[in-house]
Amino acid sequence: MIKRWLQNIYEWFDQRYHITPLLEENVTKKMVPRTLSWASCFGGLALLIFLVQVFTGMLLLMYYKPHPQTAWDSVTFIQSNVPMGWLIQRTHAVGANLMIVLVFMHMARVAYYKIFRAPRELHWVSGVILALLTTTLAFTGYLLPWTQLSYWGAKVGTEIPGAVPVIGEQIVLWVRRGPNISGETLGFFFSLHIWILPAMISGFIAMHAVMIRRTGISRPL
Amino acid sequence: MNNSPSDQDKRRTFCKVCIGGFTVASAGAVTYPVVTFMGQPVHFSANKPLEVPLEELTVGQAHYAEFQGQQIILLMTEKGPVVLKASCPHLGCNVIWNAADSIFHCPCHGAVFDDSGAVVSGPVSKELAQLPFEIKDGKLIVT
Known part of the structure; x- marks a missing residue:
């Protein structure tokens, strides 16, 4: 009965929007090259983890308070008082590490098999940008719990651009929103972490995916 | 096969x-x-009695605290301590203690209450709600 009912709903949409050919072409009848191994999944798995990060991040936002006086308390509150909060918080933190690992495994495989050669040069360029965005996302997220570790992590991390000749000092001041890691830095990293970088990374992921669909998956010669 | x-x-x-x-x-x-x-997250403080040492309460000073998720006022008057809900019975704003005149003043619509919570003037007919408390070992305990 329920099956029939669902079937009717599906057919109603299918008659209007022709979903079946779309599904067949892209999912159910789409063939992947026989020579691909499990190692070809790293990119897709990184995307899956990105989606998990977006989802758990949205949940954490319900309780996180981006202010030096409340950030640490709110994270502790999530971990110990919110039901299943420890799970969501840990998933988000572990997922960040896993996403970086997968992105670099994906990159290593693409480099090893020389998949970046023509016509896929821009796949590689957009991929490098995605790798940089992923590490920046992880770095900005690391400051948010406002612990000793994250404070000093941000302190050391933001010192790195100081090595740039002439304008290095200015970059450090700009990134920290002042001479030291302060509430201003926290606010800046927060906005980068929850909106600016995810929006940018989504755009580059879309470009990356469209390019792969246009050129097709690379297969060994 | x-x-x-x-x-x-x-x-x-x-x-x-x-x-x-x-x-x-x-x-x-x-x-x-x-x-x-x-x-709903678990607030560990919920359902726990609130304890305040009596020496922290000075006569004529209102002491604001949170009790079971709502703002309350501990006030030491010359007649003894009073424990009131801070929420104005009119539309629920938190009342403000005016030590100079010994009155509570509601910032939203100007209701005025005296130091026992009774209505002095304004758009209200109900007094500030009192909460039960006891005094034990030099501490005021709101239950």
Whole structure:
């Protein structure tokens, strides 16, 4: 009965929007090259983890308070008082590490098999940008719990651009929103972490995916 | 391989049940934590009596505190301590203590209450709600 009912709903949409050919072409009848191994999944798995990060991040936002006086308390509150909060918080933190690992495994495989050669040069360029965005996302997220570790992590991390000749000092001041890691830095990293970088990374992921669909998956010669 | 069609059907059903089972189990494993996460968080302070040492309460000074998720006022008057809900019975704003005149003043619509919570003037007919308390070992305990 329920099956029939669902079937009717599906057919109603299918008659209007022709979903079946779309599904067949892209999912159910789409063939992947026989020579691909499990190692070809790293990119897709990184995307899956990105989606998990977006989802758990949205949940954490319900309780996180981006202010030096409340950030640490709110994270502790999530971990110990919110039901299943420890799970969501840990998933988000572990997922960040896993996403970086997968992105670099994906990159290593693409480099090893020389998949970046023509016509896929821009796949590689957009991929490098995605790798940089992923590490920046992880770095900005690391400051948010406002612990000793994250404070000093941000302190050391933001010192790195100081090595740039002439304008290095200015970059450090700009990134920290002042001479030291302060509430201003926290606010800046927060906005980068929850909106600016995810929006940018989504755009580059879309470009990356469209390019792969246009050129097709690379297969060994 | 001499499988009868019924054997194939059995395998097919077995696979379907397994895939369906795993799908439902994984959906549950994701849904349960997410739904509980969005539920009411446990405040450890809830239902715990509030204890304030009497020496912290000076005569004529209102002491604001949180008790069971609501703002309350501990006030030491010359007649003894009073414990009131801070929420104005008119529309629920938190009243402000005016030490100079010994009155509570509501910032929203100007209701005025005296130091026992009784109405002096303004758009209210009900006094500030009193909360039961006891004094034990030099501490004021709101229960």
